[in-house]
Amino acid sequence: MKIKALPSITLAILVFSLVNSHHLFRSWFNTPIENFSGLIFFLWILPLPVFWFCKSKQENPWTTANTFLSWLYLLFGLISIVTSLNAIAYVGLAFACSTLIPWLPVNYFWLIASISWMPAFGWYLTHQFPQVPIISLSIFRIILAVSGSLLVLYKLTMVKKSYE
Amino acid sequence: MSKSSQTFLWLFLGIVIVLGSLWQFYPLQTAQNRMNKIPIEGATFSGKEVELSPFEENFFKDVNIVKRIYKIGGQYYFVVVLDGTKNRHPIHDPYYCFRGEGWTIESEKTLPIVDGVANLLHISKNNEKREALFWFSNGETNYTSLIKYWWQTTLRRISLGYSGPEPVLIMVTPLTSQSVNWSEFEQNFKPLFKI
Numbered sequence: 001m002k003i004k005a006l007p008s009i010t011l012a013i014l015v016f017s018l019v020n021s022h023h024l025f026r027s028w029f030n031t032p033i034e035n036f037s038g039l040i041f042f043l044w045i046l047p048l049p050v051f052w053f054c055k056s057k058q059e060n061p062w063t064t065a066n067t068f069l070s071w072l073y074l075l076f077g078l079i080s081i082v083t084s085l086n087a088i089a090y091v092g093l094a095f096a097c098s099t100l101i102p103w104l105p106v107n108y109f110w111l112i113a114s115i116s117w118m119p120a121f122g123w124y125l126t127h128q129f130p131q132v133p134i135i136s137l138s139i140f141r142i143i144l145a146v147s148g149s150l151l152v153l154y155k156l157t158m159v160k161k162s163y164e
Numbered sequence: 165m166s167k168s169s170q171t172f173l174w175l176f177l178g179i180v181i182v183l184g185s186l187w188q189f190y191p192l193q194t195a196q197n198r199m200n201k202i203p204i205e206g207a208t209f210s211g212k213e214v215e216l217s218p219f220e221e222n223f224f225k226d227v228n229i230v231k232r233i234y235k236i237g238g239q240y241y242f243v244v245v246l247d248g249t250k251n252r253h254p255i256h257d258p259y260y261c262f263r264g265e266g267w268t269i270e271s272e273k274t275l276p277i278v279d280g281v282a283n284l285l286h287i288s289k290n291n292e293k294r295e296a297l298f299w300f301s302n303g304e305t306n307y308t309s310l311i312k313y314w315w316q317t318t319l320r321r322i323s324l325g326y327s328g329p330e331p332v333l334i335m336v337t338p339l340t341s342q343s344v345n346w347s348e349f350e351q352n353f354k355p356l357f358k359i
Binding site: 012013030033067074084085126131 | 165266
């Protein structure tokens with residue numbers, strides 16, 4: 001693969017998706033059930049900084065910026081604003097983040113694992129398991145996020161080795 | 165990513181921002197008029213307004229709120245009505261709030277009320293037991309499904325208010341752990357069930 005700089009539109013979409021998801025960041029401090037969600041989000045998003053850190057040290061890093069996912073984000077972004085549904089904005093944020101790493105089949109699982117930091121999943125778990133302590137539900141969400149991240153990091157490492 | 169793809173993405177991003185802004189700032193009719201009809205005093209009840217805490221002021225920004233304590237049949241009740249027309253995001257399933265405040269949901273059952281149903285929760289925390297009754301009302305029916313609330317409010321935003329009135333969330337919790345006769349409560353405080 002050839003070296004390509006990240007297009008400015010990809011960064012613009014990421015910034016827009018973060019602004020459109022500002023309620024998510026507020027919920028980490030305002031909603032007791034989401035107290036761990038900041039940590040869960042950080043664990044889930046870990047492949048991004050790791051990938052970009054390694055990429056900056058490489059002479060022939062891989063191409064990124066998935067056009068299809070960028071379009072998908074914009075569609076979700078528009079729907080989330082028109083419907084005023086944060087859950088859709090957060091799914092869009094996950095798509096926007098995934099444009100920043102090379103697309104691998106394992107990214108599907110990573111995207112699915114993004115539900116771990118979404119408040120709708122917290123609501124679903126508390127509703128389905130009303131007697132399970134919040135801390136146990138949070139641990140389950142952490143495991144889900146870490147599983148997704150580790151799998152992507154492992155696959156990225158494998159692909160990187162194949163180019164060396 | 166090709167140059168033409170980037171150009172189209174920039175164009176669509178611009179459209180999303182402009183269209184999104186127009187949609188978000190379109191003034192939908194609130195449920196304020198319906199909420200104003202909840203009386204403070206009546207033959208069988210009397211209430212007083214309760215001020216919002218600084219946290220609530222911030223959390224429920226732009227939400228129309230009725231927050232009162234009512235005395236009904238010798239017992240005190242905390243009554244909260246929330247209209248999220250201008251900011252729907254703080255309106256949650258009360259399950260979520262109670263669990264977040266450290267309460268455990270002991271049981272849940274559907275209770276028939278006028279024009280629909282309500283959800284009766286039995287909750288506990290540190291040997292303290294409480295009951296809580298909540299339901300959503302769109303002015304015509306009372307229901308308990310959060311999914312239905314999301315659907316109705318979403319449809320309302322897509323149709324710019326033409327799909328019907330904004331549903332509100334109504335929550336009643338007695339201030340003590342005494343068991344409540346909810347059908348008597350309904351008889352004594354009928355206006356609350358007709359918002």
